[in-house]
Amino acid sequence: MSKISMSPSTILNPVPVIMVSCAGKEPKKEGKGPNIITLAWAGTVNSEPPMVSCSVRKSRHSHGLICETQEFVINLVNEKLVKACDYCGVRSGAKEDKFEVLGLHAVETPNLSYAPSIEEAPVSIACKVRDVIELGSHDMFLAEVVGVTVDESLIDEKGKICLEKAGLVAYSHGEYYKLGDILGFFGYSVASKEALKRRMPAKSKGKGSSTKKKSTRK
Numbered sequence: 001m002s003k004i005s006m007s008p009s010t011i012l013n014p015v016p017v018i019m020v021s022c023a024g025k026e027p028k029k030e031g032k033g034p035n036i037i038t039l040a041w042a043g044t045v046n047s048e049p050p051m052v053s054c055s056v057r058k059s060r061h062s063h064g065l066i067c068e069t070q071e072f073v074i075n076l077v078n079e080k081l082v083k084a085c086d087y088c089g090v091r092s093g094a095k096e097d098k099f100e101v102l103g104l105h106a107v108e109t110p111n112l113s114y115a116p117s118i119e120e121a122p123v124s125i126a127c128k129v130r131d132v133i134e135l136g137s138h139d140m141f142l143a144e145v146v147g148v149t150v151d152e153s154l155i156d157e158k159g160k161i162c163l164e165k166a167g168l169v170a171y172s173h174g175e176y177y178k179l180g181d182i183l184g185f186f187g188y189s190v191a192s193k194e195a196l197k198r199r200m201p202a203k204s205k206g207k208g209s210s211t212k213k214k215s216t217r218k
């Protein structure tokens, strides 16, 4: 494979795209009401306790709101929300009420005092800021997850969250993508035949490209 060397850039892709909701301590005051900012520079950074990072430019209206309350909510984006998500990434809450313009609903978030959740989001993740690291263009908010709310239609009879049914969206190199086919699962490269059959029935019927399966069919 011949490769071309290029200058350093934010080329790590795909990344999540999220709608972060926040509000000031006095949401009735001008400029302190509930707001939504779209972020792509975000991720999970620790398991115990569950922690996330969100990088926000100081110039964003949301930056001030998050600094004021030390709270925000990460709302996952599905196909239905993707246009609103894009809108929240190109318009500022300093000039308009994005909840109102988009017909979205700000609802109370369990375990938080100020930041609302987006009612229409399939999953909302309540976060409390633990540290802020100034990186350069962006300030990285390191936050602990203090609660999660999930659309009940995504929870099966055993209480498992079925995120594969949520129609989630990812972001890659300037474009939004709907997540597609399942290619495998954690550890599938070394999983037993039984586990593969249970977890990926379509592939184990021969639609997949596993070498083991190919050799059994021969």
Ligand SMILES: Cc1cc2nc3c(=O)[nH]c(=O)nc-3n(C[C@H](O)[C@H](O)[C@H](O)COP(=O)(O)O)c2cc1C
Residues within 6 Å of the ligand: 017, 035, 036, 037, 038, 039, 040, 041, 042, 055, 056, 057, 059, 060, 061, 062, 063, 085, 086, 088, 089, 090, 091, 092, 093, 094, 138, 171
């Ligand atoms: C797909 C996408 C991803 C974005 N990611 C970030 C990000 O990670 N950090 C950031 O500060 N702004 C990001 N933005 C820009 C902000 O969402 C945008 O400036 C927004 O209008 C700020 O809203 P606010 O002023 O109401 O806070 C992104 C925009 C889009 C469309």
